[in-house]
Amino acid sequence: MISPACSVVVAGIGSEYRRDDGAGVAVARALAASSSAICDVGPLGEPLDLLGRWDRATLAIVVDAVRSADAPGTVRVIELDAATPDERAPVRRVARGTSSTHGIGLAGVLRLARAVGSAPGRVIVVGVTGASFGAGVGLSPAVERAVPAAAALVLELVEGAG
Amino acid sequence: MSHGTRNTDRTIAVEGLARVEGEGSLRAVVRDGVVEEVELEIFEPPRFFEALLRGRDYLEPPDITARVCGICPVAYQMSSCAAIEDACGVTVTSEIAALRHLLYCGEWIQSHALHVYLLHAPDFLGCEDAVELAERDRPAVERGLALKRIGNLIMETVGGRAVHPVNVRVGGFYRAPSREQIAALAGPVRVARDLALATVEWVAGFDFPDVEGEYLFVALHDPVRYAIDSGRVRSSAGVDTDAAGFRAAIVEEQVARTTALQSRLFGRDAYLTGPLARYALNRDQLGPLASGAAHAAGLGDVCHNPFRSIVVRSVELVEACDQALGVIEMYEPPSPASVDVPPRAGTGTGATEAPRGVLLHSYEIGVDGLITSAQIVPPTSQNQLSIEADLRRVVQSGLDLPDDELARRCEQAVRNHDPCISCAAHFLDVEVVRA
Numbered sequence: 060m061i062s063p064a065c066s067v068v069v070a071g072i073g074s075e076y077r078r079d080d081g082a083g084v085a086v087a088r089a090l091a092a093s094s095s096a097i098c099d100v101g102p103l104g105e106p107l108d109l110l111g112r113w114d115r116a117t118l119a120i121v122v123d124a125v126r127s128a129d130a131p132g133t134v135r136v137i138e139l140d141a142a143t144p145d146e147r148a149p150v151r152r153v154a155r156g157t158s159s160t161h162g163i164g165l166a167g168v169l170r171l172a173r174a175v176g177s178a179p180g181r182v183i184v185v186g187v188t189g190a191s192f193g194a195g196v197g198l199s200p201a202v203e204r205a206v207p208a209a210a211a212l213v214l215e216l217v218e219g220a221g
Numbered sequence: 222m223s224h225g226t227r228n229t230d231r232t233i234a235v236e237g238l239a240r241v242e243g244e245g246s247l248r249a250v251v252r253d254g255v256v257e258e259v260e261l262e263i264f265e266p267p268r269f270f271e272a273l274l275r276g277r278d279y280l281e282p283p284d285i286t287a288r289v290c291g292i293c294p295v296a297y298q299m300s301s302c303a304a305i306e307d308a309c310g311v312t313v314t315s316e317i318a319a320l321r322h323l324l325y326c327g328e329w330i331q332s333h334a335l336h337v338y339l340l341h342a343p344d345f346l347g348c349e350d351a352v353e354l355a356e357r358d359r360p361a362v363e364r365g366l367a368l369k370r371i372g373n374l375i376m377e378t379v380g381g382r383a384v385h386p387v388n389v390r391v392g393g394f395y396r397a398p399s400r401e402q403i404a405a406l407a408g409p410v411r412v413a414r415d416l417a418l419a420t421v422e423w424v425a426g427f428d429f430p431d432v433e434g435e436y437l438f439v440a441l442h443d444p445v446r447y448a449i450d451s452g453r454v455r456s457s458a459g460v461d462t463d464a465a466g467f468r469a470a471i472v473e474e475q476v477a478r479t480t481a482l483q484s485r486l487f488g489r490d491a492y493l494t495g496p497l498a499r500y501a502l503n504r505d506q507l508g509p510l511a512s513g514a515a516h517a518a519g520l521g522d523v524c525h526n527p528f529r530s531i532v533v534r535s536v537e538l539v540e541a542c543d544q545a546l547g548v549i550e551m552y553e554p555p556s557p558a559s560v561d562v563p564p565r566a567g568t569g570t571g572a573t574e575a576p577r578g579v580l581l582h583s584y585e586i587g588v589d590g591l592i593t594s595a596q597i598v599p600p601t602s603q604n605q606l607s608i609e610a611d612l613r614r615v616v617q618s619g620l621d622l623p624d625d626e627l628a629r630r631c632e633q634a635v636r637n638h639d640p641c642i643s644c645a646a647h648f649l650d651v652e653v654v655r656a
Contacts, residue, residue, distance in 0.1 A: 075288070076270075107339070111366065167350065170352045171351055171362070175359055175362055196273075
């Protein structure tokens with residue numbers, strides 16, 4: 060996760076030991092390498108780690124690998140708001156399908172942050188469609204190629220917020 | 222899920238265990254009002270990390286194994302360091318040991334706060350999840366999050382960063398924090414200790430199902446304090462051995478229904494590690510504050526009710542804060558920050574108390590300094606048989622409950638032990654069936 064001045068927080072979520080699940084971490088690392096103004100505080104294994112780190116930020120950008128019907132390496136931007144489909148679903152259901160969340164996924168963590176009044180003003184998810192989530196290291200080629208584009212997209216979002 | 226009454230045959234299936242790390246499934250079959258079988262299935266991928274470590278340099282395990290678990294990376298780092306230093310015949314200085322101890326206290330605080338407040342407490346208060354709890358009792362959840370933040374602050378100060386600390390190395394640390402950096406932790410940790418005391422008071426007032434287990438407890442025992450990061454392995458049946466002896470006594474077996482390995486002591490006995498075991502074997506070593514809190518909360522000498530583990534875990538929060546303050550007040554930066562650990566061919570074993578129980582690591586190192594074999598025995602695989610025994614009791618004593626309520630209680634019974642199934646597996650699903 061990187062936190063420039065804390066008004067904008069960028070978080071890369073995932074595990075580098077689950078192949079393409081490490082896409083978010085790779086994007087965050089690329090961003091941290093691109094600017095000395097950005098501080099890398101380590102890979103976030105799960106959305107719960109956002110609590111205390113994205114508190115009351117103007118904007119939080121969460122970069123994560125996603126499963127979708129898109130081609131591997133496709134990058135999509137999703138803004139989480141009150142209309143987010145999982146918003147009112149019980150956390151235990153939101154958690155299904157996540158790989159290592161200790162039971163609370165991103166939507167649940169956002170709801171929790173809102174319940175205690177610490178949620179960021181806006182939350183944008185940058186999703187990178189992965190191809191392989193098995194045990195192992197290394198991104199698949201299409202996802203590897205998508206990392207610079209996703210990082211550039213995040214920078215655009217950060218600059219747009221400023 | 223089917224519906225049934227006490228006297229029918231039924232199978233209870235819970236298809237998703239929420240608020241438990243990972244995913245697996247739970248299945249209980251009831252016939253003629255008697256629980257016939259209870260199976261906690263854990264889907265464990267091949268022991269990827271053990272395989273990954275083979276052929277790697279002997280100094281790499283702390284960094285690699287820290288990634289096994291997002292909740293307890295320090296436990297993995299500390300057990301791996303202990304095992305490698307054992308193999309190489311090196312003992313670290315008391316200053317380095319103290320700093321490791323402080324780092325480990327930080328992990329206990331953040332991990333216990335997470336479990337008590339966000340994963341476990343909602344069960345006792347009739348809340349679907351922590352969000353509902355926050356909506357009903359915001360100050361309670363804020364207290365939990367504040368505790369977690371202070372635990373993270375310790376990890377960040379000592380470990381270099383809060384998520385997967387990078388300052389740990391075999392032999393010690395890359396850089397020792399200054400006196401000022403450590404002294405700055407005192408204020409927040411005192412606040413955490415007060416929050417922890419309030420936590421004990423809060424959870425002591427919960428209603429607990431009247432279910433007790435007969436456990437064979439296993440925990441580390443340290444002669445000078447409530448064991449966290451070091452000690453010999455003891456059991457409630459009188460075992461007293463070092464980590465290597467413990468490793469020799471554990472028999473891990475593969476069973477058909479689960480891809481996770483299950484551990485038995487001497488190849489025979491199911492046993493339990495974690496808060497209940499630590500409390501049973503080491504309660505006399507709790508500091509005055511934690512000991513007083515335990516007494517006020519109504520904990521006796523031994524706690525056999527797994528649902529009350531939330532009280533024990535909260536008492537341990539007080540103890541971890543207290544121990545952390547002890548290190549902070551006496552802190553002397555280790556100089557050098559690490560001792561030299563030259564490679565030596567041989568086998569080494571190390572064990573520490575992860576928040577969920579004993580975590581054992583063992584490595585065989587070749588003459589070239591490369592790892593030839595690695596064994597990681599996490600608390601969850603050690604506790605699995607005892608968790609199943611708990612579930613059998615819970616189902617048997619709850620046969621009058623409707624299926625959905627019984628299934629919920631089963632989920633709660635699993636969460637009592639806070640299994641970190643991604644340590645032993647990934648993805649957890651639960652199923653209960655009345656045949």
